Amino acid sequence: MIEVKNESELAKMRAAGKVTAAVLKRMSEIVAPGLSTLDLDREAEKTIRSFGATPLFLGYYGFPGSICASVNEEVVHGIPKKDKILKRGDIISIDTGARLDGFCSDAAITLGVGKVSDEAQRLMDVTKKSLYKAIGQVKAGRRLGDVQHAVETFATQHGMGVVRDYCGHGIGRNMHEEPSIPNFGKPGTGPVLEAGMVLAIEPMLTAGTYKVRELSNGWTVVTQDGSLAAHFEHTVAVTANGSEIFTAFE
């Protein structure tokens, strides 16, 4: 069952969303060659705690960081590390979340480190746009499949691989609630969206194959062909007229 949040719950989720938005904003300000992914993680945790919030990812199934930091061919769940140093031309996907007053928010962004290749820029642009295409389908009365299909269609039209093994999700008191939201699907299928549902929509696209594998550390997911991957995510509430993005900062 997909939970419908009431006004006071939505207000708390909105507040939690502002924390995660602030982290992504901060990350986009500081990402630069020479920084380690652990440096980013430390700064993210500091930002989250400055709001009196708790890092949502830290300790989740034992995950050691407050962000997932996935560089280049890494798709998701990259572990922040002291010796993972960003280089000019890298792209880094930063996924993070916060818990505030009992409610969660979850969002992700992919950033270029200095100037990146045209291919990398195009992948980031298409992935970000595919998220907004999906959000454009969110409205009470629409079906979840409409949202999923929007990502798949846009990504495929632009020649990008759509990662199938990882999905978006409902969110609320828990990071992962029903429904599961794959980045592909058929329009007019799936649950009917209702105002008050809150969804974490998160396209993960690649410049090559959609196929991924997990590294032996048990976390980091990479593309099987070594192609670049990008990831954008927002926590989004369904409203009568459309949607409200809780984690927006731009």
Ligand code: MG
């Ligand atoms: Mg998520």
